[in-house]
Amino acid sequence: MNRFFAFVIKEFRHIYRDRRTMLILFGMPVIQVLLFGFVLTNEIKNAAIAILDPSKDEASLRLTSKLLSSGYFRLERSLASADALEPAFRQGKIKLALVFPPGFSHTLRHDGTAQLQLIGDASDPNTATTLINYANAIILDFQREQVALSNPNAPGAPPGIRVETRMRYNPEQKAVFNFVPGVMTLILMLVSAMMTSITLAREKELGTMEVLLVSPLQPLQILLGKTAPYLALSFLNTVLVVALGMLVFGMPMRGSFLLLGLECLLYMFVALSLGIFISTRAKTQMVAMFASALGLMMPTILLSGFLFPRESMPLLLQIISVLFPATWFIPIIKGVMIKGVGLEYLWKETLVLALMALGFIGLSLRNFKNRLE
């Protein structure tokens, strides 16, 4: 036991003496959470729009003020003619333009219908779609008011279907609810898998691994000694990310901390064994780093449902995404933190992760022993 202890102390020394490692371990999580939380939000606030309004009558002005007071839009330009539309979009000054026909009020009152044009800048399709949807919703609302105004004597509500939507668990649709679990998944993968694979590859590259293998330390002790410090630091990181998410971004915690902790531990085991697996194959730190970055980080970001919904991926990618632990871990965190559910709803994901952990640990142990041959 003393042997193992001496070995673990050495690993901690490696970590705190290396500024780069320290930066990745503690700078990265904080920066990522803050960046994702503040910058990369799906919510639209104060989007710059242009309005072309040749009629400038009662109805058009009322609609304009309704749009601008919603908080989603900000008037960047009032256009005098349709010719000014193109330059405004080209300069990137506006994301959306609303074009009124001449005599908007008049047409609306007499014909009971009028045409409006919404033009979005689809060079950023996601934003454009979101903006158009927001604008449409406001216009629809305006239309209902208009009907009520023109028929003040109509009995009850105007005909038509009123859809009332409720967004459960995240009524304000805060992006943070999506990013905090995503960043946690990413950070744990980064620290556990990438750092472990690099630190093991380093011993190999420097030739110190041979010295360790010749010593009375068992291969399993070497693996545990190398990974234990990272396991501890990963856990610390998890606490840091969850705390930041809750305190800075108002992420809820509706489930049990104990369950969350245990699930994180399980995911870390999977990531660590993946790191060991990579290091048994990689000869140098560089190779280990690229293998983890491309083989683990990219899929974690792109395929796990963190940034893009899995449902809208091509079937092949959906199948591939099943192989990555992050795909199973994200629903677990969301389940525990946002929905507050327990193991009775998350047992399937947990089981998959547990099987992955066993599989990868077995595989990398076998590989680690084989490498001595």
Add this chain to the structure above:
Amino acid sequence: MDYVIQTEQLTKRFGTFTAVNAISFAVTRGEVFGFLGANGAGKTTALKMLTGLLTPSSGRATVAGFDVWRQPEAVKRRIGYMSQRFSLYEDLTVRENIRLYGGIYGLKRAAIRVKTADLLERLDIGAYADQLVAGLPLGWRQKLAFSVALLHEPRIVFLDEPTSGVDPLTRRQFWDLIYEAAHAGVTLMITTHYMDEAEYCDRVSIMVDGKIEALDTPRNMKAAFGAEDMDEVFRLLARATATND
């Protein structure tokens, strides 16, 4: 005789390639045994089998009286190892390196403290005890690495090209350390490609293509080949085996 290393028909095959082909030799206590051969002749593979890093394909080897195949743990506790690449951690201080190896080999804390003080004094590097190894000159590091390999009082120390890249003066000092250990009864098995160093060994074995082609004292070997120095012996031997093929 008191043999500390003994091999019988020790063989290692990788697929169809035979890296070490049925080598048999014995090394006695306190002997400085040189293990020579060109790159790829099989000396590193042989060394790896003796240190338990590789399992033999066939044949037998005992080190310190234990079978390397069946009792690798007993062997590992009784051997030291220093490789041509670094055995020390550059981002740890001299003292931390010593403590680490002492700890790995299961020495008690008090014993490590005594040995550390002793080692620092013997190498005269007390002033650098708390500096990172990265800052030490190469020659010092090699001497330190060797002393660290001796820390747990092994019966045998395996040295894999320990002096490569070191200047002649430091190499000479390094050999003084080797003799000192041999006098204390430690057996040293050393691979080297410096032929002048072969002359310093008590006995030398020369491997060619996985086989031991010659094994004797440097003096006898030079006499048998009618050669001036070990370098010439080596060249004559290489030529002889090449024409035999």
